[in-house]
Amino acid sequence: MVECAERFPADPLERPVQMSRRALLSIVPAASLSAVAGPWRARAAGRRDAVAPGTAADHATVIDNAVAVLAGTAESNARPEVAAKLTAIGRTARTRLAALDSAGPGELFSGVPLGTSDANLTTSFQYLYEIALATRAPGGAAPGPGDDTAVRRRVIDGLVRLHDDYYGDQEKGYYGNWFNWEIGISTHLTRTLVLLKDELAAYRPDLTATCVASMDAYLRNGKDGDVDLDSRFHTGANLADITTNRVLQGAVLGDEARIGKAVADQLTVLATIDPYQPRHHVTDGFYADGSFIQHASVAYTGSYGKGLLTRVVQTVKLLQGTAYPQGGDLVGTARDWVVRGFAPLVFEGWMMEIVKGRGVSRTTTGYADVAELVEAVVDLSAHMAEADATALQGYVKFVRETSRAAPDPARFVSPLSVARYADILADTRIPAEDLNPPERHVAFNAMDKTVHRRPGFAFALARSSPRISKYEYMNGENLMPWFQGDGAHYLYLSGQDQTQAYGVDYFATVPPYRLAGVTAPVETRRTVPELYGGLWYDNPERGFTSSSESQNTYVYFPRGAGGLSGGARLGAYGTAGLVQADDAAYAAKRAGALPDDFVAYRNARATKSWFMLDDEIVVLAAGVGDPAGRAVTTTVDSRVAPPSNAIALTGRLRDGTPWSGTGTAPLAWLRYDDATQGTAVGYVFLAGRRPTVALDTVTRSRRAVRLSNPDTPVTRQVFSVSVEQPAGAPPDSMAYALVPHASERQLTTYAHGPVSVLANTARVQAVRHRGLGLTAVNTFAPGTHRAGPLWIDGPASVILRETPGGAVSLAVSDPTTERDTVSVVIRGRALRAETADEAVRVDRVPGGTRLRVTTRHAYGRSFTATLRGR
Template identity: 85%
Template sequence: MQISRRALLSLVPAATLSAVAPSAVARPRHARAADHAEVLDNAVAVLAGTADSNARPEVAAKLAAIGSTARARLTALDGAGPGELFRGLPLGTSDTNLTTSFQYLYEIALATRVPGGEAPGPGDDTAVQRRVIDGLARLHDDYYGDQSKGYYGNWFNWEIGISSQLTRTLVLLRDELAAYRPDLTATCVASMDAYLRNGKGGDVDLDSRFHTGANLADITTNRILQGAVLGDDARIEKAVADQLTVLATIDPYQLRHDVTDGFYADGSFLQHASVAYTGSYGKGLLTRVVQTIKILEGTGYAEGEDLVGTVRDWVVRGFAPLVFEGWMMEIVKGRGVSRTTTGYTDVAEVVEAVVDLSAYAAEPDATALKGYVKYVRQASRAALDPARFVSPVSVARYADILADPGITAKDLNPAERNVAFNAMDKTVHRRPGYAFALARSSPRISKYEYMNGENLMPWFQGDGAHYLYLSGQDQTQAYGVDYFTTVSPYRLAGVTAPVETRRTVPELYGGLWYDNPERGFTSSSESQNTYVYFPRGAGGLSGGACLGAYGAAGLVQADDVAYAAQQAGTLPDDFVAYRNARATKSWFMLDDEIVVLAAGVCDPAGRAVTTTVDTRVALPSDAIALTGRLRDGTPWSGTGTAPLAWLRYADAGQGTAVGYAFLEGRRPTVALDVVTRSRRAVRLSNPDTMVTKQVFSVSFEQPAGAPPAAMAYALVPNASERQLMSYARGPVSVLVNTARVQAVRHRGLGLVAANAFVHGSHRAGPLSIDGPASVILREGRRGTVSMAVADPTTERDTVSVVIGGRALRAVTADDGVRVDRVRGGTRIRVNTRHAYGRSFTATLAGQHRAEG
């Protein structure tokens, strides 16, 4: 179910967002009090479990983890030195240490509320709870309560991080707080309101760029719980109404409050206005909204809203395509790609949310969600540890799903699938045996995300970088933090980059950001976001078409907005921005191969340019075999530059192989090096752990000053040598490869796919395309033709394509598609206005004789 933001907010009167909700007035006092108690009981059950859940043997490890963590925190509390509440966390200048101190108090408090759990320390639970309350009072009085001294460092800690830990602690200890320090709860909530400085009047402001998406869900969840402990019905009603706005599907043509953060109709998710972020903030939003469903259960606060149906759609359209054998894909993790937590850990959070969602969904959705949980567990190369779930109740539900013989493990993805996430410039192509993930950028979408010393060398991650995941492989050995640690940022798979050396933000400016308050550059300022943290691309085309399980994507590579602004003289003189290389690229995603075309590859500054066909990493102990054939048929192996017809990379250690068929272009260069580097090279807060990998790459090298070049090749997952030999005779042929139009034909599939990048009419095999446009045409049985057309610019009102030859009529066609007979063929005219890059499809057949 998709709820438009416009429709949803029309149900919430403006007055409701700043005053007591009408329903709060209408309900009797006893009903409101019962709802408050239900919210608090539900929240405690989510965090600490119930007597029934905690009696389950499968939950024992989770309870043990809660207890051991609390005991460690009490030891740190006992060992604190001057200026510390916990040993090793000096307070007064570090917002991170203050947030962590509140977290430690919460973790101690949690252990005292776990039914069936062990006492976390000496004495009874009441004594331990009073130590926590004393700690809260000290943190508040000495380091938090005076707002004139606070709000240093990262805004997130003050508005969300501290409030999340503190609010949950107030919920857990509400009874003891009432008996021991009855004033402290209201005092702490008042301070949390005061720190909501990006809000309005101590509350959420839906017009604030800080109160969107996952951040809004975090803030409003905290405020729901605060309202419950205070008995403040108006606060709860307002927080629920605010959180419901995140369920609205973003309509880019009718934005509310100028918000672009959230889920789009094609399953894309954005945070920070322009960052593709399903795998980080997106999973945070999923988790938080599912928790809201759980804490509001049995109350009247969300009656009539299909929260479950909306979130179920997020899972199916937004998350499932991005999870491959239990691994969250790199293309939607922003700066999180540099963290040591793995894609398997990311998916564990999603699985917990799906487990809980399945308990509230109606059939057949509940069974499908449970089947997906079981499928992820079976397909993943990493054993999911339910002890890492937030809730003991979720652990018990997970065990029930795995043990239920009536639940069949089943992916929510079909085996063959192409997903065009055009709203976030990403594409996922799935087949049995592999998944291909592509990252693009545009004036709408950021090239990368750097922030807070994370993802230090991200410059080309949105310039057509790809990730080819192979079935059966432990993806921690293929991607994750060690891939970005050991692979040169200039030689990420799929990237065209100038040969130069760039410096990281800390190296350039001696800090975590560019600091120039007089010109508007402070931490998290709009200028910082636009030009430093997540600059958008300056190219005008990024998108593609999808026809069933086949896809086409195109990208015009250009500079980012920081370089464009620097050249225009609108940035300070000491601001550093880097110029990019140029290329026009297409990816045609088929069954056995992904065909890549590049044209106009050059550098406007005359530098040498590297176009990396692929880069893969392997353990130092893995046996890597590199074999191939030259264009004259001579066998070839090893490394170096050669006129290769094809190359096969085989990793015996992982049992994987990838083939590369070179269709046109200069001689590729093959390299295999051993690289050792610290994980701190990509993230300042990573442990200084040295990583050693074999790094394989195959690339096209252009010398400085070389004229624009073109190249075409196919990536062939799991290829055998015999399969690669067949590319000399087909099945793929390049129809045209220029900076204006690129197209291929696959003889076996009866398919032609093309991208036209500039205005005007362009020929591509049987097609005449009114560009810019993306088109896929496939011959079917009994003379039928199926086709897909898309506007990759997202800005055109109409796109037309002429299929040369016989007259065709429409058998089926999407709304907005018109089919006409013209001289020399059949014209398909598509109304692409406000389609935001989505594909329009039609099935055509030969006209009857009577139709002329």
């Protein structure tokens, strides 16, 4: 596996995700260059169609590829491993046909009334596609009575009815959610046109062109019925969805101009986002540090990012064997997304909560998210050189072996993927191997998220800022999200079923004000539907409609108003800092920019740091309080477990007295032990008020967090340890450590080390770990700050580590993303640079050694240097 280690370095900064426009153009064959360059050239010349000519053979190949991807081939479907997938396709089709047969007035399918629900119209098109799919799957059982031709004609008749009665009239359409009209319906309808191309030509030769014309007319956020790269709706995963549909539409119509422009438009999603020079004002996509953003400010790798990867890989498969751009660095870029963007966020087959947006409230998330990722990786590996393919295939095996809910190939989209997956699992030459090194720290500062991994656990931290949203609420999903970007953390422990620890049941049973890591005022907030009687705040006169920019900014995903969120990374160690403040809605309401009946909530205040080491995560908080005088709760941790699990809470008081149970006490440390799952977490209280420990049994409906969830009650034991500040109390400070898998013996060692707090104020927070020789500092204000051996020109994040061999390593980051330079002085030592990033300048100054780091336009990146004595 040496080749794989070289291809996928353990240090993620060694290979940033980076694809410039120049690189994007350079990967395309000369014969197809105009297809890529076309959109920019055409826009400059006022044209839409600057594309390379295609051939009828290419169009036919795209159709054949699409049918194979969706329905499989005779060869793939003859495999025994694919039988379950074929059974599922047939079962679904028979269910849909039964609903078609029993439909009542105003329905095409029973139980799916039409005329006012855009979601039901989308579902009806989906059901027709699922029936059509069963008729094209080689080796599958007939989906219904009669031959496949008869069933296909029933599908076509259904398309005619939907189009003529509910879709084709542009004056009646486009109500509800724009996504259904521009993407959802078009995806199912386009796939059906592909699957039934020959039958349509014989039975209703006019229908394909009619349907495509209607889809163009519904692309209202585009330009002239086509993609508009300047539209805020045509970005990231949404752009990939739309352009994939248009490639297929062009193939069934034989419209080369449509295909060429769609391919060129989709290729733009491969370019790494430069936040200082965004193209088409777009901030959606992958960043140099592996972050992924959708909706301009939402960290979304686990949902929209996953969709983007899937669509790009599908496009590679659709274009295989044609003259269109394919392979090469297209798959190379997707591979880098997997290694740097996705792999850090997957823990034992579970997608972390910090990158799911409103998806955290869905019942099918976590393991199911990773199953979709696995299918994309399986397909991606088929287009790569051997060494790269082996690394990705080894990761597929690793996920299957470590997940508590291994991917179910019967749920893959493509039968071809099922067969490839079986081949990978059966190949004994491929070792199961994680793409993550055992110890890894990833600072996703472009999306205000941090992941810290060690053997046995992973710690995921969600922050926010004026760049990144505190949370996402939309469409009745994630109803109580208010504090999810205020330092909420998720501590994943090896061996446990994460559906029992996190997922929808965590958010349903843990009060939103007591999410792990959060400082919140003691109050009761109301959800958007409770406030306004609908899924959004409706005030067209003030610019608030369902998908308006005002709705996005102040209701769906408001950004934070604090000016500092970021941290430094040194090897596998890291810091993160956050100044907690209000969100954009409260700031705007206070400034008089929002209507009187718009409700905005005020946050508590805190300055926080997380220092992520080997055995522990040390958390410092200062300035904790509330300007409005409310009581404030800081939740050290919250964990949930099934009611049958044996939970033990033990600890020791500061005077050495053993302690157990719940309540408020002067604890030196506390240990949470879930004997049923064999997991434990320790909490060391380094400074601050007495913590309060609680263990309650909570039953709540999953519908409490998402209106479309089944009204299913779920019961969990909810453990919390918190620090409570009474109303009117002055700002407070505290320091504590989270110690995953801690034993009682290990926790007792913290009374005399190894961690010491050097500073904990709203200006500077710092710790030292004696055993690691490591000093870590976050400074939050301008001026020079002293912490241990360091003088730091703040605001800045700095990590210093001294090794027994005499070397000193240093990492520096600008957590504001706005500074041009940061200076750090190591006091009392004359040092020279052994290695240093280009942005780091080292020189001697009176009293020590100074590092001057150019951080302009670094967007939170860490710069490092290794020094030795002169």
